[in-house]
Amino acid sequence: MLELLHIENVAVIEQADIQFRPGFNALTGETGAGKSIVIDAMGAVLGGRTSRDLIRTGSKKALVSAEFSGVPTDLAGLAECGGEPDEDGVLLLQREMDADGKNVCRVNGRPVTVSQLRALGRNLLNIHGQHDGQQLLDEEQHGAYLDRFGRLEGALESYRRVYGEMAELRGQMDALKMDEAEKARRIDTLRFQIDELERAELRPGEEEELLERRDLLRNGEKYLAAVGGADQCLNGDDERSGAVSLIQEAENALSHLKNRNTRIEEIWERLEQLRCEAYDLAETVRDLAGEFDFSPEELDEVESRSDQLYRLKKKYGASVEDMLEYLDRSRRELDEIETADDMLARLAEKLTKAQKAVSAAGAELTKARKAAAAELEQRILKELRDLDMNRVRFSIEFTEKEPGPDGCDTVRFLMSANAGEDLKPIARIASGGELARIMLALKNVLAEQEQVGTLVFDEVDTGVSGRAAQKVAEKLAQVSRRKQVLCVTHLPQLAAMADSHFSVEKGERKGRTFTEVVQLDRDRRMAELARLTGGSKVTDALLQSAGELLDEAEAYRRTL
Incomplete structure (x- = not known):
């Protein structure tokens, strides 16, 4: 508490x-x-x-x-x-x-x-607010109240599982159904798109490679001049020695003294390491210079391919990878359309079985609900008599309906507030005070089914006075025990x-x-x-x- x-x-x-x-x-x-x-x-x-x-x-x-x-x-x-x-x-x-x-x-x-x-x-803790009684006017809530009382969560879950399978099958069949003209138009469109993308021979990562190569081709002279200059500095030419040769000369100049002086030996070793690194670097630069083979024809080809990818991206996706994914989806959709009749036949067989399963689960749920409804009617009537509503009749009506997520029946609470009056929906005949007392009765009955240890009633007495108020007070005292x-x-x-x-x-x-x-x-x-x-x-x-x-x-x- x-x-x-x-x-x-x-x-x-x-x-x-x-x-x-x-x-x-x-x-x-x-x-x-x-x-x-x-x-x-x-x-x-x-x-x-x-x-x-x-x-x-x-x-x-x-x-x-x-x-x-x-x-x-x-x-x-x-x-x-x-x-x-x-x-x-x-x-x-x-x-x-x-x-x-x-x-x-x-x-x-x-x-x-x-x-x-x-x-x-x-x-x-369960709070019953001032306006909770109005929930009784919403007939969509009546089934939920009954399921709570009967603790039918298991039966409802079993039904919803098979109903979900049936609904999924119907969705798949609806997606496959189209008239012949629409089907022909869609097939033509898909074939054109698939052919256009297949002819493009797209490769993942191709666009990035093209951009890099295009930049290189557009700035070929700059690249050649820069790499050639670096090669000349490292390897030298006919007029002057390069860095590799000069480091070699410095290394040779100290080689005959390296065994006589420790510091000179350290310098010589560092020069040796520097020469090896400079030599490797010079070879790398020379190889790079050899790789730069530019031609106006290649630049035209790269520009043309880039333009082709740009036009395709406007139609099929923001990247080559997106376009390849679109191509896969289009192939699958075309296959589904072309084999739709066979697939519909197979799905129809599954749907028939699923409908039988839904009918069976729905019948079990309805049976359990009717058993719970008989008990709930008696419990509610007893509570209402305690609340000075002796002439009230209360009944739970079941109406068969098309299977839906909540079952195969519609549940409605009916009552007659006066002797000789027919049972009618609560929303049509219950006064504010009667609604408050019916809701109190329902809350009391449901509370007995739950773990909750504290019940809070916020102005449950709305519309109640006199003898009825005393009965409500006595009922709350009983519940409080x-x-x-x-x-x-x-x-x-x-x-x-x-x-x-x-x-x-x-x-x-x-x-x-x-x-x-x-x-x-x-x-x-x-x-x-x-x-x-x-x-x-x-x-x-x-x-x-x-x-x-x-x-x-x-x-x-x-x-x-």
Whole structure:
């Protein structure tokens, strides 16, 4: 369960430490005091989407920490982030948000990504927001709810695997299908392109070689003059000796003294090494001069080939390698088109088998869904009766459809809110209060199937009042005996039923708005309940009524 929520510089909350308790925790406060900010902070530390606007004005960063206790070592998501609870089963999640958009997330001090934090967080705490009830109006979500309840992930994955194979086969067949005129045009185009590229006799690396040779040919005289000059300096000519000969003469001049003086011997050895290196260099330069064989005809050929490659690149690719790759693709496409009829026949046989596999997997999935639906209907009806909706009928309808990624049937939740009325889609007949209670019932049922230990309800009482509000309060108290419940509420019935009551209060200090969260004792709870009931004017009668409400709630909790 969530033991401690630490918040720094989040919106109007400069700093707050909220120590939640086991059971039912209620948060109340004036509108705009910052109750939703507490929920936003929870969502942030669980890896939810955040905005820079969440950071308190004037602060460079915001920090949220959440400490959970009783965390099992095999909790889903722990292995992926490399974290684990300590020896007492405590797990600390942290998220630091900078004004420049950067996030630093940690699990027990170990850095993790936001996505890893999100995967772990969804198994620790479940937030039911103010508008979640509207999801019931989206019939595309109904099948997902049913699959979650029935734990049909395995059956759904098996179906999606064979459906994916069938969809891939259909895609391949669609790619091969074209009318005869289009087919003939495409074959002509491919043959022309293949012939043009084959006649070009392209070679990998050819373009680079051409550019280098063209530069050499265009500057032939400069190259010959430079290499000839270097050759003359090294090898000499009829009028003067070259560097090799002069070094040889210096070496000979010292040779008869090398055995008499150590320093002269060292100089002679260096001259010998220098002569050998100069000789090798002179030979290399002489060979290079011999390689420079230029002709105007070769330059014309190189220029012509370069122009040909340039024209081809404009049509088939940015480089010779790209053009060769295009040629391979064109050959494959031509082969596929010319053999398309045979390939279509083979794919049609595979598609028939794949369709049978999809039908079989879809039938198994539908069977499993209908079994789960029968149980879910009974569970939802039981929950709704507990929520003072005794006359409501709830049913799950299956309609066969063409196989799709989510199965071969459409799932819809139907209900009848009044006696004698036909079952109809929830979107057409449910009021706001009914939607809130149906969603609460569904959340409670689904929560029993999950590892999550903490349920958060952000104004689950929207559209609910009177007797229905009391039933919602009792239901949350029942749920809190199995899982920790945190509830943001404006209803005194829900706040009174809580085991622990927190007040979110806004004030002003040194010209800045701030929010703090405080746990209330009985006297302050009575004052807060009186405010929730009567507004800003708290009378003795309201205080007495609040006390009676607390007593009744305590008596009910003792029966659980």
